[in-house]
Amino acid sequence: MHISNTDPSTENFITVNSSDKMTVLFGPNRPDLLRHEVLGQIFIRTALQYPNKVALLWQNEKITYYQLYQQAMEMAIILYRTRHVGPGSIVGIRLSRSAQLHVTILAVLFTGACYAPFDADAPDERVIAVLADIEATLLLVDSQTSMNHSLVVDIETLKKHTISDHIHLSLNIDPKSIAYIICTSGSTGKPKAIAITHSNICHFIRADNEIMKITKDDIVYQGFSAAFDGFFVETFAAYLVGATLAIPSKSDLLNTDRIHVFLIDHAVTVLSTVPTLLLLINNDPALRLRLINVGGESCPQAVVDRWWKEDRRIINQYGPSETTVAATTSLLYPGEQISIGAPLPNYVCCLLDEETGQPTTASTGELCIRGPGMALGYFRNNSLTKQKFTEYGYRTGDRVTFDQGRIYFHKRIDSQVKIRGFRIELTEIEEELLKLHGDVQSAAVAFLNGQLVAFILGQLNETTMRTELGKRLPRYMIPNRLIHVKGAIPRMASGKIDRKALSALFVDESKKMSTHETRIDIGELIERDFVQRRPRRSLRQERIIILSLS
Template structure:
């Protein structure tokens, strides 16, 4: 289909269904390509451009590409094939990004895991993804020996090759590029499978609006297990920009980080609003700030807006491939999630829709749905959940928007074509940009000795979002919160471990018998025993890293 004919079809759909909000139609952004193509094209075009900076080490695009080629060849020799999913568990730094690129160049998909992810959770994710193995390092490998899967260490993968360089074969844009695991309401994390073509389209689509360029120095601070890292890493690879990678201790220090960003001439910052709000000084070198992952307060925009600095707010669940909409933010204007990126679409359906979709008019509140080439393949090994959330789009204008994703977010499309996000239809929350199903934390807590009734909420105390677990001990059992914290730390990633455990004699209830979560959100916290339970100490045992 030609660009003009596709545009004409979209124009007809917009007239027939004016309540559907469509982004600019740019078919040239939808290409038959894979992630490795983007890196290889830039390495050919700008081989001597600095790609990565970490501490005193700099790597050019040519060096990044060659190192990734060596590791990819070793993975191919070991039997890694397109369509397979390979674990990725390394400390942050240049070697992590080389290995990420190597998995892409081998044709496989990566399953990224934070460096502090519990081994038990790693095992669950690898098993669920049927991963043949995991790329790691000698420092971590001893903790993985009982997984029963192949361990590839960077030390071995980066050794000089004694055999001819192996190249990927048979890789298609429909093959998976990566799998992100998010919290699951059933107590088990769920894997979201993103295709090669889907992520490549997103990179081109978002950057058609953001305008990151080869002369930029981009801060790389997100975990590779958080898909906003694609905006940092792979948009930079697309255009040949330089990534400045902050060490862990600096990335988590809101006082030292802005000083370092300014000193290193960083021009592009992708961040969650919570991080930006903690910065206590200006960063003169910045020309672009891209916010996402959380609600953005208007006061934050007012504080940072100035001539010469572009500020954007992006929105999108992992299931729609990183982001689906974008708003240019200005001082003293309402903060919205904007309008769809090129080739994406947004629409509102009645939240009680079960048998058929009911399209709602502009201005009405309902469940936000997303269409476009970025809609994910679905949930790995979860056909029932995939069928529930990924549906045939009855208002499709062509192959690029044939499916839609039900986000579970309440929203409305204003008459000016901007989307207002208004909360959730379920118990899912976001903390530090990560999506968390409170039910998963509750399920893990309920399995711990002495725990009776439990409810976990996210609330804001003194301007800080934190997870709080309210617990009624079973039959007057004595519970030490330090023991609970340690137990959860072995099963859940750190961002899912509640910051406070509040023990109670009884749980507030509604007349229906359900837990009154609104009452818990305003209940004062205590530091002393409640009823017959022993609170234990909530004092940190180690200095925060």
Template sequence: MGRNNSHSLVTGFKKLLQQIQPWHKIKNSEYRLIYELIEEQAEKTPNAIAVEFKGSYLTYRELNSRSNQLAWKIRKMGVQPNDIVCIMVKRSLQMFVALLGVLKSGAAFLPVDPDFPEERIVYMVEDSNAKIIISDAEMEHRFLPFKDKVICVNEPDIYDHDNSNLNKVAKASDLAYVIYTSGSTGKPKGVMIEHKSVVNLLYGISDIIPLSEHSVILALTTISFDIFILETLIPLALGRRIAIADENDQKNPKSLCNLIMKCSVDILQITPSRLQMLINHNKNLECLQNLKIIMIGGEPLSEVLLEKVKSYTSARIYNMYGPTETTVWSTVADLTERDSIDIGLPIRNTQIYIVNEDNKPVTDGAEGELCIGGDGLSRGYLNRAELTAQKFIKDSTAFNEKIYKTGDLARWLENGNIECLGRIDNQVKIRGYRIELEEIESCILKFAPVKQAVVAVIDGKESVKYLCAYYVSDEEISVSDLREQMVRSLPDYMLPAYFIRIDNIPQTLNGKIDRKALPPPELISKQPNQKIQPNTQAPKYEDIELKIKEMIRITVDGIADIEQIDTNSQLTEVGINSITYIKIVVLIEGEFNFEFGEEELNNGRFSIIKELIDYVESMIKN
């Protein structure tokens, strides 16, 4: 072999080692439990405010005491480490008491969103074999089939007992929580996360993002979305103050901006979709000016949105990446001084591999599947041994450790950062939520007239994605009836915006579904920037209806003509989601010269389009 070839081979080998070796080789010799770190904060700063909600708050001492009392109650009911306790409460101070109480008892918590359909909630409770269900006075009636297991967190007698710290029974290798994500089999699957992985997240994020230098973080995310952990357990372990957003704040951009300013929030974690909703409203955006740190993640961030955000704030901006299976976030990119977007580098004790179809590492910027190893790795899927073995693999020749195959396509950049290029499989993210298209398809196929079904993701305006369902049936079906059936088992973010009947499902030459060949919904007519002329006279109802239909047409993807819009249709049936709704609101306010009330800024306020039109008419008259 010639000298030049030898040098090239050595250089290539060194580059390969640089890419596949851990970025952080220092291991924590012994992990603590996440709640122990919070107990230490309660000792250090007992009178500091830990969490606040609608003018009320709990200090670190109060939060620690109340969660201890709840933990004693849970432990007396016989729970052991690795047992699972379901939590479903409204967003409140008690939500934090419940989270900490379960961890202190030694059990793991299973967070359930109260907005989930009953069928999905029952499935999660039964599949997880939850030993106890913690609910509140508003929610406990929903668990009548499990009434012997329910603890109402509002019961006064819970807080009459011992408030001292409990003796530790769990280990760092025991479960801290289980979170259910969408499943390709038609049922959601539970991801099991251990205490050591949560603590590694704490240290890993703190290495890169100066959370300790700032004061108040907003708890904005729903309890069932794993990034919620970074807004709750992590800041409590760091002694930060948490401001809790309620259900209205989550959906209402005006209310959200007011909350950020009122509570002096300077740390914000947010999905690109919710950030786009804020910017679309284009009011009170001074709330972004006071932020010091913005962590954006949960779905791909576009360069257009990044540029817009930078025009409103001087905060440090971080792009976050990570699947639930590797404990919230696995890589971080600081985009504050950059225009291009990638997912950065792994946090401490996290290894990234990009592999080919034979699970061998690729080099020189070649594309491959992104795989993750290290201390953030999940234990696997609850009661899904076969799926766990499929997704969590160990190849001693290539990795020398267990890794998780993310299904994301990625490549190494020349600067050592990682660029994520999309999905290999049919998993998608809509508004930050992870969705397996097969789960939606399975639900559609339960509707008797449907013979075949396939769901695709359509790229809409401003990089907003929406779901479109295609089905084959021998007869016309009622989409309203189909949607009504789906609502019973799927959360709203998994409901398709459009349902299209086709003659057959297109296939590739090797017999697989060809999603690229599916006919797109009708394109919007080429007048996206059409201005609606102002009217100086008080408009008639018919004029208001016509103008609002036109606003919907120019805002929502897939509507070519206003005749397609039935005012008795639900907003979601014509493709209006939380983001497009705010754009329509801005158009209405500009056209009719009034401002929507805070309650009406929530897209769930109006069930059908006619109700929205009626509201606009009443505001004009008044």
């Protein structure tokens, strides 16, 4: 069925509901986006086309595309000559936010090696474990991120080498080779290393910009950590067309008022971010944002209502890292049901039965994604790769519904918690808290020590919380504790809520409470333990708003 819609993310999408096979959504057929190229080539073409265009705005520096190319190529030659970095090498990068980070990433790509990015604040133990797991060649660091390890090479040491002859590396790099390895949290506690090829990421950048429509005249905010694949939505989307990247410092990122000022001072036109950040920033008329791209977590309707304008688009992107950054996209409008949209060009989404993993003709099931963005798999983990990368595509573990060419997210299939016989989705409680946006700027809920604990940034008090949530949720879904967070809800490099940090906050708050301060609602306990178990209400369609990129 042809889907006619003013939203370009669903234009020309076909829905196939086969009575004997499976339920499928196809992205637009765009063979012109499938090219024999590598990531470094995308940048080089732009640098040749717009050599004097500003590529990076970093503090008081303006670095042109030619200057960035020159610096990156010089470092690539140094890496190639002095460290024998080339095709087949795996280079860890753990650098502070700076222009040098961007130079280094390009340099490694120019050598034909693949890189593994680490957040500057990642624990040393985690970095060491990943380096061993992926058998890295070396780890590039700076003075702020250095650590004691045999693979460590300080970037300043490399820069001391000089290149006497102005030569360029001319290496045969296979588009099917690995461009980068990105790590996400694993259910076993051990990070999963995902291998993304040049073909994967180059196609994504081109396909995604069919929706984003970034141009050389845009100024793109670069806020994501290099260890999060949202980094590519910002960085290489800009490199593709010759746009300018505006890079805030770490101190800017830690203060929402400073982010607000940065966006205005740098005349930023394109912002990619997690939705909750938008609840903390003032929607100032002085902002020049024409495009807001949200991803990485749930997008409350309040974000759309607050930020949408006639001359500003808000795009919702969804996709696990295993399918290269994002696989579906949707334009968001005030008052409209939020969906994760439809597949990007050349992607295919289908539904599997949650129990059997086999194709289903139902409209609801486990989302499975295939196409040119599907990763090679988990690096040196064949058993997990075979489990998740099937003949039908990558099994996301997400329950969704296909409805008239759009995909609506329900929940993680395995993300429930169970309290006294009741299965509870923590995200449902979080979303209800965020609806109290007059008193709640940001919220997270965790199940700790046998009780539900709400963490909020805002003025909400416990009495109001219980009263207001009691209007919308069963009593067994109302948090036992309310903890006010100073500054911001703790988040990981990906922008997702840091559950471990919430646990630490809970422990700290518990130590402050004396025994006589602990209140027990006897009536609530009786209701939770002995009330007749009512069937849990169905999930409302307006709740379909998560965007997990990992």
